[in-house]
Amino acid sequence: MASEQTTVTTIPVSILALRLKFITEAFAGLRGLYFVACGAWVALFGFGTTYWGESWWRSPWDFGSYAIFFSFFWIPRYYTRRFGVFRPKPIRLPAPNKKAILVAVLILVGLYLISKTLERTFHPRAEVIDLIYFLALPGFILVDPWRKLRSMVEFTVVVIVAVVLALVAVLPLWLPSNAEWLALWKALRGAYLGILIMTIGLCDYITLTRLLPKAVAGDEHE
Amino acid sequence: MSDIPCQLPAPDRLIHEPARLAILTVLSSCVAADFVFLQGVTGLSKGNLSVQLANLEQAGMVIMTREIIDKKTRTTVRLSDRGVKAMEEYWRTMDEIRARADNGANGRGSRRVK
Numbered sequence: 001m002a003s004e005q006t007t008v009t010t011i012p013v014s015i016l017a018l019r020l021k022f023i024t025e026a027f028a029g030l031r032g033l034y035f036v037a038c039g040a041w042v043a044l045f046g047f048g049t050t051y052w053g054e055s056w057w058r059s060p061w062d063f064g065s066y067a068i069f070f071s072f073f074w075i076p077r078y079y080t081r082r083f084g085v086f087r088p089k090p091i092r093l094p095a096p097n098k099k100a101i102l103v104a105v106l107i108l109v110g111l112y113l114i115s116k117t118l119e120r121t122f123h124p125r126a127e128v129i130d131l132i133y134f135l136a137l138p139g140f141i142l143v144d145p146w147r148k149l150r151s152m153v154e155f156t157v158v159v160i161v162a163v164v165l166a167l168v169a170v171l172p173l174w175l176p177s178n179a180e181w182l183a184l185w186k187a188l189r190g191a192y193l194g195i196l197i198m199t200i201g202l203c204d205y206i207t208l209t210r211l212l213p214k215a216v217a218g219d220e221h222e
Numbered sequence: 223m224s225d226i227p228c229q230l231p232a233p234d235r236l237i238h239e240p241a242r243l244a245i246l247t248v249l250s251s252c253v254a255a256d257f258v259f260l261q262g263v264t265g266l267s268k269g270n271l272s273v274q275l276a277n278l279e280q281a282g283m284v285i286m287t288r289e290i291i292d293k294k295t296r297t298t299v300r301l302s303d304r305g306v307k308a309m310e311e312y313w314r315t316m317d318e319i320r321a322r323a324d325n326g327a328n329g330r331g332s333r334r335v336k
Binding site for chain 1: 253255
């Protein structure tokens with residue numbers, strides 16, 4: 001059979017169901033920069049609550065941290081400029097996976113018991129339970145349903161933040177034990193949850209920018 | 223000698239073209255999307271996307287709304303009712319084709335084409 005020379009026109013279309021699903025959930029669930037903003041507020045609020053305590057600085061600090069929410073006016077406009085307009089359908093949350101919840105609870109309880117045992121045995125100055133926070137980030141990589149869409153950039157961000165949180169967790173082992181350092185350390189611990197949320201939001205935003213490359217600016221139609 | 227099985231259902235050729243299928247798949251997953259978003263998610267060039275959208279609009283599959291915002295044209299696209307039904311029918315057809323292919327692979331009926 002004679003071979004035919006055919007001209008194949010390839011169209012650079014690469015729609016994957018997973019990719020679309022992620023984009024839909026990211027827009028409908030206000031992920032990405034919205035998470036970063038919320039995480040920043042949680043971090044600032046947690047830091048301020050622990051560091052300032054009953055000091056008069058607490059009120060202006062808390063008030064200032066609410067300013068972060070002004071970003072919720074800017075983020076939608078930025079998303080429209082960067083990604084275009086996408087009006088998602090309302091998403092139905094999946095039913096909770098009971099097995100995963102049970103495993104997560106068992107892990108948390110196990111970590112708590114291990115940390116308390118270590119503290120009773122070795123009496124470190126650091127709170128070992130903080131290891132939960134820096135373990136949560138690598139855990140996020142393992143249970144992340146969007147693993148296949150992530151790249152080395154997101155992985156690097158997670159690893160860097162996890163290492164920094166781990167170093168902060170064990171900082172008192174090296175720092176002089178004076179009240180000022182310990183107060184700062186406790187305040188940094190207060191920001192852990194916010195930092196976790198910011199990291200997840202940043203990873204989602206990086207993934208979104210990769211899945212939706214920037215279109216050339218200008219009028220829409222040629 | 224060829225044994226051609228009973229005729230396979232034919233998917234809608236308007237939808238089955240890769241670029242149009244990509245556009246319609248994206249629109250099926252949302253209420254509406256604009257030209258810039260469709261261009262980003264499909265990877266089509268502006269010209270190609272314009273042509274495909276025009277074809278789909280002419281066929282009554284999509285509804286396009288154009289508005290001027292900040293001196294720039296924004297084209298928002300959504301599936302029409304006809305487009306929604308056509309997509310459902312298309313996926314049903316593809317499922318049927320796959321089911322028949324699976325049956326063939328399991329040995330129920332031969333397919334030799336010379």
